[in-house]
Amino acid sequence: MATARDNERLAINGGPKAFPAMHGRKKPKIGVEEFLSIAERFGFSAEALERIRSVIGDEDLGAGPTLSRFLTARPQATKGEAFEKLARETFGTKYALACNSGTGALHASFVAAGVGPGTEVIVPAVGFFATATAVVMSKGVPVFCDVDESLAMDPGKIEALITPRTVAVAPTCVMGTVPDMDPILAVARKHRLAVIEDCAQSPGAKYRGRYVGTLGDLGCFSISGYKIVGGGEGGLLLTDAERLFERARQLAECGGLTRPDRFAPPRYEGELFCGTNYRMSELEAAVDVVQLRKMPALVRQYNTIKRTILGQLRTYRQVVPQKLNDAEGEAGYMIRFFPESVELGRKIAAALNAEGIGVGDFIWPSECSIRGPQAPPDWHVYRWMFPVLLKTDPAGSNCPFDCPIYRQRGGRIEYRRGDCPRAEDLFDRNVMIWLDPCYSPEDCRQIAGGINKVLSAYCTEDPAATRWL
Numbered sequence: 001m002a003t004a005r006d007n008e009r010l011a012i013n014g015g016p017k018a019f020p021a022m023h024g025r026k027k028p029k030i031g032v033e034e035f036l037s038i039a040e041r042f043g044f045s046a047e048a049l050e051r052i053r054s055v056i057g058d059e060d061l062g063a064g065p066t067l068s069r070f071l072t073a074r075p076q077a078t079k080g081e082a083f084e085k086l087a088r089e090t091f092g093t094k095y096a097l098a099c100n101s102g103t104g105a106l107h108a109s110f111v112a113a114g115v116g117p118g119t120e121v122i123v124p125a126v127g128f129f130a131t132a133t134a135v136v137m138s139k140g141v142p143v144f145c146d147v148d149e150s151l152a153m154d155p156g157k158i159e160a161l162i163t164p165r166t167v168a169v170a171p172t173c174v175m176g177t178v179p180d181m182d183p184i185l186a187v188a189r190k191h192r193l194a195v196i197e198d199c200a201q202s203p204g205a206k207y208r209g210r211y212v213g214t215l216g217d218l219g220c221f222s223i224s225g226y227k228i229v230g231g232g233e234g235g236l237l238l239t240d241a242e243r244l245f246e247r248a249r250q251l252a253e254c255g256g257l258t259r260p261d262r263f264a265p266p267r268y269e270g271e272l273f274c275g276t277n278y279r280m281s282e283l284e285a286a287v288d289v290v291q292l293r294k295m296p297a298l299v300r301q302y303n304t305i306k307r308t309i310l311g312q313l314r315t316y317r318q319v320v321p322q323k324l325n326d327a328e329g330e331a332g333y334m335i336r337f338f339p340e341s342v343e344l345g346r347k348i349a350a351a352l353n354a355e356g357i358g359v360g361d362f363i364w365p366s367e368c369s370i371r372g373p374q375a376p377p378d379w380h381v382y383r384w385m386f387p388v389l390l391k392t393d394p395a396g397s398n399c400p401f402d403c404p405i406y407r408q409r410g411g412r413i414e415y416r417r418g419d420c421p422r423a424e425d426l427f428d429r430n431v432m433i434w435l436d437p438c439y440s441p442e443d444c445r446q447i448a449g450g451i452n453k454v455l456s457a458y459c460t461e462d463p464a465a466t467r468w469l
């Protein structure tokens with residue numbers, strides 16, 4: 001029998017433990033309420049939620065799970081790691097970095113590629129504001145490049161924009177389509193510029209057999225809810241280059257949390273610098289693993305549907321279809337064309353809507369539309385990207401536009417409406433028909449018939465006019 005004296009003996013010296021086990025009933029940090037809160041988002045009925053509650057409540061989850069990427073119990077891979085592994089396998093790149101947004105992936109890429117004070121990056125005049133924003137966040141100056149009839153950066157316009165300050169070019173995939181990458185890569189290689197692909201709007205699309213995002217030095221994707229591979233808010237960065245990956249991760253992981261030895265001096269110049277946190281959350285990664293698995297089949301469906309419809313369209317004198325740089329590879333969730341005037345486009349769009357064509361809700365609720373010059377501001381064309389055009393910054397110093405380093409290197413930039421006339425004209429005039437990945441062959445036949453019906457009513461059929469495919 002243990003004496004009082006024995007009880008006083010320190011546990012470290014063989015005595016009994018003062019607190020051998022907890023008496024309170026443990027509750028996991030992430031438990032029933034959290035699961036139910038997610039289930040609520042799916043619109044389950046109250047009865048279904050109750051059933052889910054009782055199932056989850058029965059399970060002993062111990063203390064876990066935690067949703068931290070770095071604390072999750074090993075050897076099980078975190079969802080973030082699983083997502084990155086799947087991304088490497090899917091796209092065939094050596095490195096993949098899961099981020100919490102496409103903008104974060106772009107920022108990390110630009111910084112990795114050496115964009116900083118005194119540098120310029122050529123970005124397209126049509127795409128999304130985030131590309132130019134990420135350049136400014138990296139302290140570089142975006143230079144807008146006009147587009148061609150694919151609505152992507154016109155490869156023939158790049159060279160004239162290159163200066164001694166240019167370090168990168170950032171072609172953007174527009175709404176499922178792909179830029180003409182071969183000539184873009186050729187100019188970039190000739191001038192030793194990094195190529196950062198912004199593929200936020202076309203994940204899974206291919207150019208000449210290769211996934212977009214793997215053609216340049218770095219590829220960036222958004223996985224926001226508005227995208228083909230849509231989760232909640234997420235992003236992905238791909239590269240084959242170890243240094244670029246390390247530097248991107250440095251920016252995205254708080255300035256070095258994931259270096260082999262966090263506190264070691266830099267192993268090479270440019271390895272160590274302050275970063276921020278663009279880490280993808282485990283919840284997002286859990287969804288994105290499944291979404292990414294579905295991507296190839298989904299993109300194939302879209303592509304087949306679009307080509308099936310385009311293959312049945314007749315050609316018209318007053319209508320120029322969007323140029324497709326790779327009709328077989330693109331993700332194709334939209335048919336676009338340019339009527340000769342905005343008025344004609346308005347009539348066509350209204351008539352298509354009346355036929356029930358172009359109405360989609362897979363990516364977001366939308367109808368067949370044309371913008372026109374009077375349309376409200378839109379961040380997909382450069383003329384509305386005010387924080388860039390006005391060259392503002394939060395501290396009032398006009399950095400990086402009036403940065404002394406930029407000035408010393410001869411840099412001076414003015415943004416004016418009309419700098420990229422093609423972009424403005426085509427953006428205003430393009431008619432957009434949204435497609436649904438679940439259309440059947442019969443749906444495609446009816447939609448093609450409806451487009452032919454409307455175009456025949458307003459335009460002149462002409463076998464010599466520009467073809468759709």
Ligand SMILES: Cc1ncc(COP(=O)(O)O)c(C=O)c1O
Pocket residue numbers: 100101102103104127128130131172173198199200201221222223224233234235
């Ligand atoms: C072309 C393009 N780049 C970047 C982004 C930014 O992605 P995120 O919203 O995930 O930051 C978007 C999002 O709409 C986009 O369309």
